[in-house]
Amino acid sequence: METKQQQPFLVSNTVGLAPQDHNSASGSLNRNRCKWISLALLTAALSLTVFLIHPSQPPQAMLETPHALTNTSLATAFSYRPFYGPPGAVVYYTNWARYSRGTVDSIAFTGISAVNYAFYFVDKSGVVTSSDSWADSLNLPALRAQRSKYPQLRTVAAIGGWTGSGFFSDVAASSVARTAFANNVLNLLDSEGFDGVDLDWEYPGGTGGLWSNSKSPYDAQNFVLLLKELRAKLGTSRLISIAVAARTNPYGTSLTQIAQLVSYMNVMSYDFNGPWSKYSDLNAALNLDPRLTNPNPNKITISSVLNSYVQAGVSKSKLVPGIAFYGRSWQVNSPLSNNGLYQACSSTINPASATGACFAIMGDVNDVPYTDSAGVKIYSGIWTYRNLRSQTNSPLLGPTTPRSGWTRRYFTILEAATLSSGSTTAKKFISYEDPTSVQAKAYWSKLQGYGGMMVWEITFDYQQELTSALLRGWNA
Numbered sequence: 335m336e337t338k339q340q341q342p343f344l345v346s347n348t349v350g351l352a353p354q355d356h357n358s359a360s361g362s363l364n365r366n367r368c369k370w371i372s373l374a375l376l377t378a379a380l381s382l383t384v385f386l387i388h389p390s391q392p393p394q395a396m397l398e399t400p401h402a403l404t405n406t407s408l409a410t411a412f413s414y415r416p417f418y419g420p421p422g423a424v425v426y427y428t429n430w431a432r433y434s435r436g437t438v439d440s441i442a443f444t445g446i447s448a449v450n451y452a453f454y455f456v457d458k459s460g461v462v463t464s465s466d467s468w469a470d471s472l473n474l475p476a477l478r479a480q481r482s483k484y485p486q487l488r489t490v491a492a493i494g495g496w497t498g499s500g501f502f503s504d505v506a507a508s509s510v511a512r513t514a515f516a517n518n519v520l521n522l523l524d525s526e527g528f529d530g531v532d533l534d535w536e537y538p539g540g541t542g543g544l545w546s547n548s549k550s551p552y553d554a555q556n557f558v559l560l561l562k563e564l565r566a567k568l569g570t571s572r573l574i575s576i577a578v579a580a581r582t583n584p585y586g587t588s589l590t591q592i593a594q595l596v597s598y599m600n601v602m603s604y605d606f607n608g609p610w611s612k613y614s615d616l617n618a619a620l621n622l623d624p625r626l627t628n629p630n631p632n633k634i635t636i637s638s639v640l641n642s643y644v645q646a647g648v649s650k651s652k653l654v655p656g657i658a659f660y661g662r663s664w665q666v667n668s669p670l671s672n673n674g675l676y677q678a679c680s681s682t683i684n685p686a687s688a689t690g691a692c693f694a695i696m697g698d699v700n701d702v703p704y705t706d707s708a709g710v711k712i713y714s715g716i717w718t719y720r721n722l723r724s725q726t727n728s729p730l731l732g733p734t735t736p737r738s739g740w741t742r743r744y745f746t747i748l749e750a751a752t753l754s755s756g757s758t759t760a761k762k763f764i765s766y767e768d769p770t771s772v773q774a775k776a777y778w779s780k781l782q783g784y785g786g787m788m789v790w791e792i793t794f795d796y797q798q799e800l801t802s803a804l805l806r807g808w809n810a
Contacts, residue, residue, distance in 0.1 A: 414529045416571035421598040421786040422447030429469040435793035438476040443484045445805040452492035458504035460514030478527045494534035502535040503548040506556035516567035530573025537584040554588040561595040590647040600788040603636045604658035609694030614664040616765045620749035650783040659794035661766025663715040673743035674754035674763030723796040749774040769803035776807030
Protein backbone atom coordinates (compact mmCIF):
# COMPACT_ATOMS: atom_id res chain seq x y z
CA MET A 335 0.00 0.00 0.00
CA GLU A 336 1.22 3.48 -0.82
CA THR A 337 2.51 5.40 2.16
CA LYS A 338 0.66 8.66 2.64
CA GLN A 339 2.20 11.88 3.95
CA GLN A 340 1.08 12.55 7.51
CA GLN A 341 -0.63 15.90 7.92
CA PRO A 342 -0.14 17.78 11.20
CA PHE A 343 -3.03 19.48 12.94
CA LEU A 344 -1.17 22.77 13.39
CA VAL A 345 -2.54 25.87 15.01
CA SER A 346 0.75 27.75 15.24
CA ASN A 347 4.39 27.08 14.59
CA THR A 348 6.52 26.28 17.59
CA VAL A 349 10.18 27.10 18.01
CA GLY A 350 12.53 25.30 20.33
CA LEU A 351 11.74 23.75 23.67
CA ALA A 352 11.71 25.43 27.03
CA PRO A 353 13.87 24.02 29.82
CA GLN A 354 12.41 21.07 31.67
CA ASP A 355 9.78 21.98 34.23
CA HIS A 356 9.84 20.05 37.48
CA ASN A 357 9.89 20.41 41.21
CA SER A 358 13.34 19.33 42.29
CA ALA A 359 12.12 18.71 45.82
CA SER A 360 9.57 16.17 44.65
CA GLY A 361 12.07 13.42 43.99
CA SER A 362 11.92 10.85 41.23
CA LEU A 363 9.37 8.19 40.47
CA ASN A 364 9.74 4.70 41.77
CA ARG A 365 11.97 3.16 39.08
CA ASN A 366 11.70 -0.43 40.26
CA ARG A 367 10.92 -2.67 37.34
CA CYS A 368 7.75 -4.59 38.05
CA LYS A 369 7.08 -7.82 36.24
CA TRP A 370 3.67 -6.62 35.12
CA ILE A 371 5.25 -3.73 33.23
CA SER A 372 7.83 -5.96 31.57
CA LEU A 373 4.99 -7.82 29.95
CA ALA A 374 3.92 -4.67 28.11
CA LEU A 375 7.23 -4.55 26.24
CA LEU A 376 7.04 -8.19 25.21
CA THR A 377 3.33 -7.97 24.45
CA ALA A 378 3.75 -5.27 21.85
CA ALA A 379 6.88 -6.83 20.44
CA LEU A 380 5.09 -10.11 19.99
CA SER A 381 2.22 -8.19 18.31
CA LEU A 382 -1.41 -7.53 18.75
CA THR A 383 -2.05 -7.99 15.03
CA VAL A 384 -0.12 -4.83 14.32
CA PHE A 385 1.31 -4.70 17.54
CA LEU A 386 -4.55 -3.99 22.26
CA ILE A 387 -23.15 0.98 30.45
CA HIS A 388 -24.84 2.99 29.38
CA PRO A 389 -24.79 6.29 31.29
CA SER A 390 -27.77 8.14 32.61
CA GLN A 391 -29.81 9.75 29.88
CA PRO A 392 -28.03 13.01 29.00
CA PRO A 393 -29.73 16.40 29.12
CA GLN A 394 -31.61 17.67 26.10
CA ALA A 395 -29.49 17.04 22.99
CA MET A 396 -26.42 16.74 25.27
CA LEU A 397 -26.48 20.57 25.53
CA GLU A 398 -23.85 20.71 22.78
CA THR A 399 -21.32 23.51 23.17
CA PRO A 400 -20.10 25.26 19.98
CA HIS A 401 -16.46 25.91 19.13
CA ALA A 402 -15.19 27.88 16.17
CA LEU A 403 -14.27 25.97 13.01
CA THR A 404 -10.51 25.91 12.56
CA ASN A 405 -10.10 24.22 9.19
CA THR A 406 -12.09 22.72 6.34
CA SER A 407 -12.66 19.14 7.51
CA LEU A 408 -16.23 19.98 8.53
CA ALA A 409 -18.63 22.12 6.56
CA THR A 410 -20.14 23.74 9.64
CA ALA A 411 -18.93 24.74 13.10
CA PHE A 412 -18.68 21.75 15.43
CA SER A 413 -20.65 21.49 18.67
CA TYR A 414 -19.19 19.01 21.11
CA ARG A 415 -21.16 16.91 23.57
CA PRO A 416 -20.14 17.84 27.13
CA PHE A 417 -19.18 15.09 29.53
CA TYR A 418 -21.48 14.63 32.53
CA GLY A 419 -20.70 11.07 33.61
CA PRO A 420 -20.65 8.31 34.43
CA PRO A 421 -18.23 7.17 31.71
CA GLY A 422 -20.23 3.99 30.97
CA ALA A 423 -19.14 1.74 28.11
CA VAL A 424 -15.97 3.02 26.46
CA VAL A 425 -14.59 1.19 23.41
CA TYR A 426 -11.46 1.64 21.34
CA TYR A 427 -11.55 1.45 17.56
CA THR A 428 -8.16 1.38 15.80
CA ASN A 429 -7.79 3.09 12.45
CA TRP A 430 -6.09 0.01 10.98
CA ALA A 431 -9.02 -2.26 11.90
CA ARG A 432 -10.73 -1.37 8.63
CA TYR A 433 -8.09 -3.34 6.70
CA SER A 434 -8.99 -6.73 8.17
CA ARG A 435 -11.63 -6.71 10.90
CA GLY A 436 -14.36 -4.17 10.25
CA THR A 437 -15.23 -0.65 9.22
CA VAL A 438 -16.69 2.01 11.49
CA ASP A 439 -20.07 1.89 9.77
CA SER A 440 -20.38 -1.86 10.45
CA ILE A 441 -20.50 -1.36 14.23
CA ALA A 442 -23.68 -0.82 16.23
CA PHE A 443 -22.98 1.69 18.99
CA THR A 444 -26.22 1.18 20.89
CA GLY A 445 -25.48 1.69 24.59
CA ILE A 446 -21.88 2.77 23.98
CA SER A 447 -20.93 6.04 25.69
CA ALA A 448 -17.63 6.78 23.96
CA VAL A 449 -15.60 5.42 21.07
CA ASN A 450 -11.87 6.20 21.26
CA TYR A 451 -10.44 6.46 17.76
CA ALA A 452 -6.83 5.27 17.89
CA PHE A 453 -4.23 6.56 17.27
CA TYR A 454 -2.86 10.00 16.61
CA PHE A 455 0.80 10.74 17.31
CA VAL A 456 2.56 13.77 18.77
CA ASP A 457 6.10 15.00 18.10
CA LYS A 458 8.45 16.69 20.56
CA SER A 459 7.21 20.18 19.68
CA GLY A 460 3.56 19.32 20.34
CA VAL A 461 2.45 18.82 16.73
CA VAL A 462 -0.29 16.19 16.43
CA THR A 463 -0.34 13.98 13.33
CA SER A 464 -2.37 11.11 11.98
CA SER A 465 -0.83 7.65 12.16
CA ASP A 466 -2.66 6.70 8.94
CA SER A 467 -4.17 9.63 7.05
CA TRP A 468 -5.58 7.41 4.30
CA ALA A 469 -7.51 5.28 6.79
CA ASP A 470 -8.66 8.45 8.55
CA SER A 471 -10.02 9.86 5.30
CA LEU A 472 -12.39 6.89 5.15
CA ASN A 473 -13.00 6.28 8.84
CA LEU A 474 -13.72 9.79 10.10
CA PRO A 475 -16.70 10.62 7.85
CA ALA A 476 -18.20 7.27 8.88
CA LEU A 477 -17.47 8.01 12.53
CA ARG A 478 -19.23 11.37 12.29
CA ALA A 479 -22.20 9.64 10.68
CA GLN A 480 -22.33 7.15 13.56
CA ARG A 481 -22.20 10.02 16.03
CA SER A 482 -25.21 11.59 14.34
CA LYS A 483 -27.04 8.27 14.50
CA TYR A 484 -26.39 7.65 18.21
CA PRO A 485 -27.13 10.74 20.35
CA GLN A 486 -25.52 9.24 23.48
CA LEU A 487 -22.20 8.54 21.72
CA ARG A 488 -19.13 10.70 22.19
CA THR A 489 -16.27 10.40 19.73
CA VAL A 490 -12.81 10.71 21.23
CA ALA A 491 -9.43 11.18 19.55
CA ALA A 492 -6.89 8.85 21.17
CA ILE A 493 -3.31 10.13 21.06
CA GLY A 494 -0.28 7.96 21.77
CA GLY A 495 -0.46 4.22 22.27
CA TRP A 496 2.39 1.75 22.41
CA THR A 497 4.20 3.07 19.32
CA GLY A 498 3.02 6.66 19.67
CA SER A 499 4.34 7.56 23.12
CA GLY A 500 7.86 8.47 22.03
CA PHE A 501 7.66 12.20 22.69
CA PHE A 502 5.13 12.67 25.48
CA SER A 503 7.96 13.24 27.94
CA ASP A 504 9.46 16.00 25.77
CA VAL A 505 6.12 17.72 25.34
CA ALA A 506 5.22 17.53 29.01
CA ALA A 507 8.60 19.00 30.02
CA SER A 508 8.32 22.12 27.86
CA SER A 509 5.96 25.04 28.46
CA VAL A 510 6.17 25.95 24.76
CA ALA A 511 5.37 22.42 23.62
CA ARG A 512 2.57 22.04 26.16
CA THR A 513 0.86 25.16 24.84
CA ALA A 514 1.31 24.04 21.24
CA PHE A 515 -0.03 20.59 22.06
CA ALA A 516 -3.15 21.96 23.73
CA ASN A 517 -3.80 24.28 20.78
CA ASN A 518 -3.27 21.49 18.27
CA VAL A 519 -5.53 19.09 20.18
CA LEU A 520 -8.33 21.65 20.19
CA ASN A 521 -7.84 22.18 16.46
CA LEU A 522 -7.95 18.44 15.83
CA LEU A 523 -11.11 17.93 17.87
CA ASP A 524 -13.04 20.78 16.30
CA SER A 525 -11.86 20.20 12.74
CA GLU A 526 -12.52 16.45 12.71
CA GLY A 527 -15.62 16.39 14.90
CA PHE A 528 -14.39 14.79 18.12
CA ASP A 529 -16.10 15.40 21.45
CA GLY A 530 -12.98 14.80 23.49
CA VAL A 531 -9.44 13.47 23.70
CA ASP A 532 -7.81 10.41 25.27
CA LEU A 533 -4.10 10.48 26.12
CA ASP A 534 -2.46 7.06 26.06
CA TRP A 535 1.05 7.69 27.37
CA GLU A 536 2.86 4.36 27.80
CA TYR A 537 4.37 5.21 30.28
CA PRO A 538 5.46 8.23 32.35
CA GLY A 539 8.93 7.57 33.72
CA GLY A 540 9.74 5.24 30.84
CA THR A 541 9.51 1.94 32.72
CA GLY A 542 7.63 -0.59 30.63
CA GLY A 543 7.41 1.45 27.42
CA LEU A 544 9.50 1.25 24.27
CA TRP A 545 13.20 1.70 24.97
CA SER A 546 13.36 4.53 22.42
CA ASN A 547 10.75 6.69 24.18
CA SER A 548 11.93 9.93 25.73
CA LYS A 549 11.68 9.78 29.51
CA SER A 550 12.40 11.72 32.65
CA PRO A 551 12.13 11.08 36.39
CA TYR A 552 9.86 14.14 36.42
CA ASP A 553 7.38 12.79 33.87
CA ALA A 554 4.55 12.39 36.38
CA GLN A 555 4.89 15.94 37.67
CA ASN A 556 5.12 17.27 34.13
CA PHE A 557 2.08 15.20 33.13
CA VAL A 558 0.13 17.31 35.63
CA LEU A 559 1.35 20.47 33.89
CA LEU A 560 0.39 19.07 30.48
CA LEU A 561 -3.10 18.18 31.67
CA LYS A 562 -3.55 21.59 33.28
CA GLU A 563 -2.70 23.25 29.96
CA LEU A 564 -5.05 20.95 28.08
CA ARG A 565 -7.91 21.42 30.54
CA ALA A 566 -7.52 25.20 30.41
CA LYS A 567 -7.70 25.10 26.61
CA LEU A 568 -10.62 22.66 26.30
CA GLY A 569 -12.69 23.96 29.20
CA THR A 570 -14.22 22.22 32.17
CA SER A 571 -16.96 20.29 30.35
CA ARG A 572 -15.05 18.74 27.45
CA LEU A 573 -14.06 15.11 27.81
CA ILE A 574 -10.43 14.40 28.65
CA SER A 575 -9.59 10.79 29.49
CA ILE A 576 -6.29 8.99 29.90
CA ALA A 577 -5.29 5.34 29.57
CA VAL A 578 -3.38 4.24 32.66
CA ALA A 579 -1.22 1.26 33.52
CA ALA A 580 -2.18 -1.70 35.66
CA ARG A 581 0.00 -0.26 38.45
CA THR A 582 0.06 3.20 39.97
CA ASN A 583 3.87 3.39 39.98
CA PRO A 584 4.29 5.47 36.79
CA TYR A 585 2.27 8.32 38.31
CA GLY A 586 3.79 8.40 41.80
CA THR A 587 2.56 11.08 44.16
CA SER A 588 1.09 13.04 41.22
CA LEU A 589 -1.71 10.52 40.73
CA THR A 590 -4.44 12.39 42.61
CA GLN A 591 -3.63 15.64 40.81
CA ILE A 592 -3.80 13.83 37.50
CA ALA A 593 -7.16 12.31 38.45
CA GLN A 594 -8.61 15.72 39.30
CA LEU A 595 -7.78 17.08 35.85
CA VAL A 596 -9.33 14.31 33.76
CA SER A 597 -12.89 13.18 33.19
CA TYR A 598 -11.93 9.57 33.88
CA MET A 599 -9.14 7.01 33.60
CA ASN A 600 -9.26 3.93 31.37
CA VAL A 601 -7.34 1.29 33.34
CA MET A 602 -5.49 -1.29 31.23
CA SER A 603 -6.41 -4.11 33.60
CA TYR A 604 -5.37 -7.02 31.39
CA ASP A 605 -2.23 -8.66 29.95
CA PHE A 606 -1.35 -9.87 33.42
CA ASN A 607 0.18 -13.07 32.06
CA GLY A 608 1.48 -14.42 28.77
CA PRO A 609 4.45 -16.21 27.21
CA TRP A 610 6.74 -14.25 29.52
CA SER A 611 5.24 -16.26 32.42
CA LYS A 612 6.69 -19.55 33.68
CA TYR A 613 3.27 -21.17 33.95
CA SER A 614 -0.03 -21.00 32.14
CA ASP A 615 -2.23 -18.38 33.75
CA LEU A 616 -5.13 -16.03 33.11
CA ASN A 617 -4.95 -12.94 30.93
CA ALA A 618 -7.11 -11.02 33.42
CA ALA A 619 -8.65 -12.76 36.43
CA LEU A 620 -11.15 -10.70 38.40
CA ASN A 621 -10.17 -12.23 41.75
CA LEU A 622 -7.93 -14.93 43.20
CA ASP A 623 -9.43 -18.29 44.14
CA PRO A 624 -7.94 -19.53 47.43
CA ARG A 625 -9.02 -23.07 46.56
CA LEU A 626 -6.57 -23.19 43.66
CA THR A 627 -2.80 -23.39 44.01
CA ASN A 628 -1.34 -20.63 41.87
CA PRO A 629 2.43 -21.07 41.41
CA ASN A 630 2.95 -17.66 39.87
CA PRO A 631 4.53 -15.04 42.16
CA ASN A 632 2.83 -12.18 40.32
CA LYS A 633 -0.75 -12.72 41.48
CA ILE A 634 -2.29 -9.59 40.01
CA THR A 635 -6.04 -9.34 39.39
CA ILE A 636 -8.49 -6.77 38.08
CA SER A 637 -9.85 -6.17 41.57
CA SER A 638 -6.36 -5.67 43.04
CA VAL A 639 -5.38 -3.27 40.25
CA LEU A 640 -8.46 -1.11 40.71
CA ASN A 641 -8.11 -1.21 44.48
CA SER A 642 -4.54 0.11 44.20
CA TYR A 643 -5.88 3.22 42.46
CA VAL A 644 -8.60 3.67 45.07
CA GLN A 645 -6.08 3.31 47.89
CA ALA A 646 -3.95 5.97 46.18
CA GLY A 647 -6.85 8.41 46.41
CA VAL A 648 -8.61 8.17 43.05
CA SER A 649 -12.41 8.28 43.13
CA LYS A 650 -14.07 5.06 41.97
CA SER A 651 -16.36 7.05 39.69
CA LYS A 652 -13.32 8.16 37.67
CA LEU A 653 -11.94 4.64 37.23
CA VAL A 654 -12.99 2.57 34.22
CA PRO A 655 -11.72 -1.04 34.39
CA GLY A 656 -10.49 -2.32 31.05
CA ILE A 657 -11.30 -5.64 29.47
CA ALA A 658 -9.53 -7.30 26.53
CA PHE A 659 -11.60 -8.91 23.80
CA TYR A 660 -8.80 -11.40 23.23
CA GLY A 661 -7.10 -14.25 25.04
CA ARG A 662 -3.68 -15.87 25.29
CA SER A 663 -2.49 -19.41 24.70
CA TRP A 664 0.16 -21.73 26.11
CA GLN A 665 1.41 -25.23 25.34
CA VAL A 666 1.37 -27.08 28.65
CA ASN A 667 2.46 -30.41 30.10
CA SER A 668 -0.83 -31.37 31.72
CA PRO A 669 -3.97 -29.92 30.14
CA LEU A 670 -6.35 -32.08 32.18
CA SER A 671 -5.39 -30.55 35.53
CA ASN A 672 -7.48 -27.38 36.10
CA ASN A 673 -8.22 -27.55 32.37
CA GLY A 674 -4.61 -26.51 31.78
CA LEU A 675 -4.56 -23.57 34.20
CA TYR A 676 -1.45 -23.05 36.40
CA GLN A 677 0.50 -25.76 34.57
CA ALA A 678 4.16 -25.79 33.62
CA CYS A 679 4.85 -25.03 29.98
CA SER A 680 5.91 -27.86 27.73
CA SER A 681 8.96 -25.90 26.58
CA THR A 682 11.07 -23.00 27.84
CA ILE A 683 13.85 -23.38 25.30
CA ASN A 684 13.89 -19.81 24.03
CA PRO A 685 17.58 -18.81 24.36
CA ALA A 686 16.63 -15.13 24.76
CA SER A 687 14.71 -15.93 27.93
CA ALA A 688 16.67 -15.46 31.13
CA THR A 689 13.69 -16.18 33.35
CA GLY A 690 12.54 -19.58 32.17
CA ALA A 691 9.52 -18.04 30.50
CA CYS A 692 7.35 -20.16 28.24
CA PHE A 693 8.19 -20.66 24.59
CA ALA A 694 5.27 -18.91 22.93
CA ILE A 695 3.07 -20.82 20.54
CA MET A 696 1.05 -19.45 17.66
CA GLY A 697 -2.34 -18.04 18.56
CA ASP A 698 -4.95 -17.35 15.89
CA VAL A 699 -4.43 -16.94 12.15
CA ASN A 700 -3.46 -13.30 12.57
CA ASP A 701 -0.66 -14.00 15.06
CA VAL A 702 2.49 -12.89 13.25
CA PRO A 703 5.84 -14.17 14.57
CA TYR A 704 8.43 -11.79 15.96
CA THR A 705 12.18 -12.40 15.83
CA ASP A 706 13.66 -11.86 19.28
CA SER A 707 17.16 -10.81 20.31
CA ALA A 708 18.45 -14.38 19.95
CA GLY A 709 17.12 -14.67 16.40
CA VAL A 710 14.28 -16.97 17.44
CA LYS A 711 10.87 -16.47 15.87
CA ILE A 712 8.25 -16.38 18.57
CA TYR A 713 4.53 -15.65 18.71
CA SER A 714 2.28 -13.67 21.00
CA GLY A 715 -0.10 -16.59 21.49
CA ILE A 716 -3.02 -14.16 21.13
CA TRP A 717 -6.48 -15.28 20.08
CA THR A 718 -9.06 -12.59 19.40
CA TYR A 719 -12.55 -13.60 20.41
CA ARG A 720 -13.52 -12.99 16.81
CA ASN A 721 -11.17 -15.72 15.63
CA LEU A 722 -11.97 -18.07 18.50
CA ARG A 723 -15.49 -18.04 17.09
CA SER A 724 -14.99 -17.72 13.35
CA GLN A 725 -11.71 -18.91 11.85
CA THR A 726 -11.47 -22.31 10.18
CA ASN A 727 -11.62 -25.06 12.83
CA SER A 728 -11.96 -22.42 15.54
CA PRO A 729 -12.00 -23.75 19.14
CA LEU A 730 -15.53 -22.43 19.76
CA LEU A 731 -18.67 -23.44 17.89
CA GLY A 732 -20.84 -21.12 19.98
CA PRO A 733 -20.34 -18.51 22.70
CA THR A 734 -19.86 -21.24 25.32
CA THR A 735 -19.75 -24.38 23.15
CA PRO A 736 -16.32 -25.82 22.32
CA ARG A 737 -15.48 -27.69 19.15
CA SER A 738 -14.83 -31.42 19.41
CA GLY A 739 -11.34 -31.94 20.82
CA TRP A 740 -11.55 -28.87 23.05
CA THR A 741 -12.82 -28.59 26.63
CA ARG A 742 -14.24 -25.39 28.09
CA ARG A 743 -14.13 -24.70 31.82
CA TYR A 744 -15.34 -21.57 33.55
CA PHE A 745 -13.83 -20.52 36.89
CA THR A 746 -16.52 -18.63 38.79
CA ILE A 747 -14.49 -16.83 41.47
CA LEU A 748 -11.84 -15.89 38.94
CA GLU A 749 -14.61 -15.00 36.46
CA ALA A 750 -12.51 -16.47 33.68
CA ALA A 751 -13.15 -18.72 30.71
CA THR A 752 -10.60 -21.31 29.63
CA LEU A 753 -10.19 -23.81 26.81
CA SER A 754 -7.88 -26.79 26.57
CA SER A 755 -7.14 -29.43 23.99
CA GLY A 756 -6.38 -32.88 25.34
CA SER A 757 -4.27 -33.92 22.39
CA THR A 758 -1.07 -35.72 23.31
CA THR A 759 0.78 -33.86 20.55
CA ALA A 760 -0.64 -30.38 21.12
CA LYS A 761 -1.61 -29.77 24.73
CA LYS A 762 -2.91 -26.24 24.44
CA PHE A 763 -4.47 -23.94 27.00
CA ILE A 764 -6.28 -20.68 26.19
CA SER A 765 -7.34 -18.02 28.69
CA TYR A 766 -9.91 -15.67 27.18
CA GLU A 767 -13.04 -13.60 27.75
CA ASP A 768 -16.44 -14.95 26.79
CA PRO A 769 -19.96 -13.54 27.28
CA THR A 770 -20.17 -15.04 30.78
CA SER A 771 -16.92 -13.48 32.02
CA VAL A 772 -17.55 -10.12 30.36
CA GLN A 773 -21.04 -9.82 31.83
CA ALA A 774 -19.75 -10.81 35.28
CA LYS A 775 -16.93 -8.27 35.21
CA ALA A 776 -19.19 -5.46 34.01
CA TYR A 777 -21.71 -6.28 36.74
CA TRP A 778 -18.91 -6.32 39.31
CA SER A 779 -17.72 -2.90 38.11
CA LYS A 780 -21.21 -1.48 38.49
CA LEU A 781 -21.70 -2.97 41.98
CA GLN A 782 -18.31 -1.69 43.15
CA GLY A 783 -19.15 1.85 42.07
CA TYR A 784 -16.62 2.17 39.26
CA GLY A 785 -17.34 4.44 36.32
CA GLY A 786 -17.91 1.88 33.59
CA MET A 787 -15.99 -0.59 31.45
CA MET A 788 -13.39 -0.01 28.74
CA VAL A 789 -12.90 -2.38 25.79
CA TRP A 790 -9.75 -3.05 23.80
CA GLU A 791 -10.68 -3.51 20.99
CA ILE A 792 -14.26 -3.43 19.65
CA THR A 793 -13.53 -5.21 16.34
CA PHE A 794 -12.09 -8.20 18.22
CA ASP A 795 -15.71 -9.05 19.06
CA TYR A 796 -17.80 -11.53 17.07
CA GLN A 797 -21.33 -10.50 16.12
CA GLN A 798 -21.34 -8.26 19.22
CA GLU A 799 -21.55 -11.22 21.58
CA LEU A 800 -19.12 -9.69 24.08
CA THR A 801 -20.35 -6.13 23.68
CA SER A 802 -23.93 -7.20 24.35
CA ALA A 803 -22.79 -9.15 27.42
CA LEU A 804 -20.95 -6.11 28.74
CA LEU A 805 -24.04 -3.95 28.39
CA ARG A 806 -26.19 -6.59 30.10
CA GLY A 807 -23.82 -6.64 33.05
CA TRP A 808 -23.51 -2.89 33.32
CA ASN A 809 -27.23 -2.22 32.96
CA ALA A 810 -28.36 -5.03 35.29
